[in-house]
Amino acid sequence: MDIAARTLQDYFADPRHAATLKFGGGGLVVALLVGMVWMALAQGGTRLDTPMGMALAGSGVAALATALGALPALFMRRISARLEDVMLGFGAGVMVAAACFSLILPGVSAGTELYGNKPAGALIVVVGFVAGALFLLLADKAVPHEHAQSGRHGPDWIALRRVWLMVFAIALHNFPEGMAIGVGFSDGDLSVGIPLAAAIAIQDIPEGLVVAVALRTVAYAPWQAVGAAALTGLAEPLGAIVGVALTSGFAPLYPAGLGFAAGAMIWVVSHEIIPETHRKGHEQAATLGLIGGFAVMMMLDTALG
Numbered sequence: 001m002d003i004a005a006r007t008l009q010d011y012f013a014d015p016r017h018a019a020t021l022k023f024g025g026g027g028l029v030v031a032l033l034v035g036m037v038w039m040a041l042a043q044g045g046t047r048l049d050t051p052m053g054m055a056l057a058g059s060g061v062a063a064l065a066t067a068l069g070a071l072p073a074l075f076m077r078r079i080s081a082r083l084e085d086v087m088l089g090f091g092a093g094v095m096v097a098a099a100c101f102s103l104i105l106p107g108v109s110a111g112t113e114l115y116g117n118k119p120a121g122a123l124i125v126v127v128g129f130v131a132g133a134l135f136l137l138l139a140d141k142a143v144p145h146e147h148a149q150s151g152r153h154g155p156d157w158i159a160l161r162r163v164w165l166m167v168f169a170i171a172l173h174n175f176p177e178g179m180a181i182g183v184g185f186s187d188g189d190l191s192v193g194i195p196l197a198a199a200i201a202i203q204d205i206p207e208g209l210v211v212a213v214a215l216r217t218v219a220y221a222p223w224q225a226v227g228a229a230a231l232t233g234l235a236e237p238l239g240a241i242v243g244v245a246l247t248s249g250f251a252p253l254y255p256a257g258l259g260f261a262a263g264a265m266i267w268v269v270s271h272e273i274i275p276e277t278h279r280k281g282h283e284q285a286a287t288l289g290l291i292g293g294f295a296v297m298m299m300l301d302t303a304l305g
Contacts, residue, residue, distance in 0.1 A: 095268065
């Protein structure tokens, strides 16, 4: 632990300072949410003929898919480790294919059209790609969260109940997915946005079930597990608002934004999902699941793109 983290830990060990963190942090979250709602309304979020409206609709479908996927956990307490790894691998394959076919390739195409040559178009996407990965790296360090297999991550001086740590873990996955949907619709191009939103919704169904079952195995009631899993899906509309707001008003940010979303999604796959699926001896099954997810997304992109 470095000096800055130790200083913060000592500071918030005082109950008075801990209360300041609790209420100050809560106020900041409320202010951010209000700001996002205002931003969505200001950019036509109530109308489906606007990029913001399309992005909110697409991300809302993805959030609903997470909740629907979690519902079977009301009646089942666990799934086999092998099936869980296959399902997560499938989701990882969908995300990788979505990053390639629905984000990177359209980004390079848009960048090429904008700058007049393919190397420049690819470069702006690469810059966004690296920035997206670095963003998730910082978020992984700054936001306290926990995975069922690998344990707790992030600053250890912030005390939160385990259910919230697990919710934050999945929200870290879902936020860049929402951003990807937002960026995909920000140019008003349905051939980019629709396949991307459909792919993310498909992979959110097994993810919602895995999260809810994981919460049930750590002694949470069925309704609590399903509710918490559904709650993680709300990160997607929030991410979509940010994605549209950052890229729809300035043309050079569109290809960079597509790269950013792709980098964030690839980071999640490599840093979080694949390691989770390779901890319990089912690496081959998880890899087959990934290949299947990639193939499904490739076909989906061809059909809807």
